[in-house]
Amino acid sequence: MKVFIDPPNSMVLFDLVERFGHEPLSSMAVIQEKIDNIEVDMPPMNVTLDDVVRGLKYAGVEVPSGIRGRMSLWGPMIEAADAAIIIDNAPFSFGCVGCDRSNELTKYLIHRRGIPALTVKYPTDEAEAKIMVGQIKDFLGGLKQ
C-alpha cells in the first residue's frame, strides 16, 4: 500500500515503510522525479512557477507561495496515499519541510482524506524509540495489501 510519511522527507520513516513491505510516498521520490526526468532548469529542486500555481488547488492565492509550492509536491501524494504515518514534534534533523503552516495543512489534508493514519510522538530516549518503531511496525502490518 502507498503510505504517506510526515515529515515527508524523513529517511527513517521511508526506510521503515519500505522495510515492512509498503511503498513510502516521500518528498525524496517526487523531487528526484523532478530533477531527473523533467527538462526544466530551476535549481535546486526544479519547483517552477507552474508548480506554485498548481499548489492553488490546496491553498488560496493569499497563502504564501512557499506553502503552495510545497503543497504542489505533498498534495498529490496525500491524494494518492492509502495510509499515513505522522511523527509529532520531530526535530528538524529527523526530517522537516521548514514551514509550520505547511505542516498544519499537510496534517489536516491527511485527516480530511479519512485514510488510516498513525500519529506517534518523536521519542526522547532509546526505550521510547523502540516503542515508536513497534507502533509503526504494528500499524504497517495491519494494513491490508
Place this chain on the structure above:
Amino acid sequence: MSTIRIAQLSCGTEYSGVQFEIESAARAVGAKIVYPDVSYSQVKEALDRFGFKPKSTQLQLMIARAMSLADRKFEADAVFITTCFRCAEAALVRNELRRFIQENTRLPVVTYSFTERLKAAQLLTRMEALVTIVTRKELLARERQSGITAGIDSGSSTTKAVIMENNKIIGKDWTPSGAVVVETAEQVLANAMKEAGVEMKDIEAMGTTGYGRFTVGKHFNCKLIQEELTVNSKGAVWLANRQRGEATIIDIGGMDNKAITVRDGIPDNFTMGGICAGASGRFLQMTANRLKIDIQDLGAMAVKGNWANAKMNSYCSVFGIQDLVTSLGEGKKFEDVAAAACHSVAEQVYEQQLQEIDVRHPIIEVGGTSLISGLVKAVGEVLGEEPIVPPHSQYIGAVGGALLSSGFL
C-alpha cells in the same frame, strides 16, 4: 419577518477596527451578526474532530464555532467567514471552514479577507445576497417566467433590458451605461419594448439589478430590486437550461467579477470583485483601444493567436498595458498580444478568485465578456474545461430580473 441571523466566524476583526463596519452592513440589510457560543472544552474537541490545529487561538475558536453550527447546537441562517488579509494560517483555515460548512450544513456562506480599511459599503452586496438567499428561497426556486415582465440590469459598464412573455425573451437591448442611470435604463427599456411590440401598460411586473438598481427600481416602481449575485445566477441557469443540479457561474464584469456556485439555481457560495482592474473586462477594453480595434473583434483575433508568444504577466491594468506596449514595440503579432491579454485576465480570475470557491461542473460563463471568444477559450484552457456560454449570455441580470419579478404576479 424575523431578523436574519448571520453567524460570524472570524479572526482579527476587533483588533482591526472593522467589527463595527461588519455589523453595520448586516443591519443595513435587515440582518444581525451572531456568534455561536462554545465552551472552552468544546474547542479542543472541535480541533481533534476537524483535524486542523492552528497555532492562533482565535482561529481555534473559529473552528469550534463552525463545529457548533454543523452540529446544530447553534441556530443561524447564513455564515460569514472573515479573517485578516495576508494571514496565511487564517487563509488556510478560512477556506477549509467554508468547505466544512458547505459539506455539513445547507447554510449559504460567504468568505472575505479584510484590511483595516474595510467599510460597510464593501460588504453590502454580499450581505444582501445572503439575506436574499434566506428570505426569498421560494422566489429563487422559480424556474419559469410567466405573464409579460421586464428586467433591467443597470451595470457598471453597460445597461441591459429584456422583455419576457410566457418564458420566452421577446425583446432586448443594451447600451454603455451613461452618467444618468435612469436615462440609460429608459433608453434600453424603450428599445426592448419596441422589439417586443409591447407598451409600458402591458408590462405586468419589472425587476432590476446591478449598481444602479435602487435608483432605477425607484424610478420604474419595480416589484423586484435585488443584488446581482442571486439575480444573475437565476438568469444564467435559465439561459443555459441548467436549472437543476450544480454549476459554477463565472461572470467577468466590466468593473468586478463574480464566481458563484449554485445548487438548483440558488447560490450557496460566491466571491465577488476585490481584485485589480487587470483581471476585469475593463482591461480587455483598454487592450482593444490600444490595438485600435473594436472590443467585439478582440475575441476572434485572440483565438487566432498564441498567448505564450507575448509577455503579459502584470497583475495590474496599468502595468499590463505597459507589457502590451512592450510586446507591440517588439513587433509581436496583434493576434498573440490579444490572446495574451485574454489569457492574463483568465489566469488572474482563476488564481485570485476561483480559489475561494469549490468549482462545480458545468462551468457557465456569462456577462458581456463571455461574448469575447478569446476570453472564453482562455478560461477553458486555464480551468481545463470548456465553459458553457448560453445564448444572450450578456443579458443574465435582465433575464433574472424579468424571471424573478414574474413571481410577484
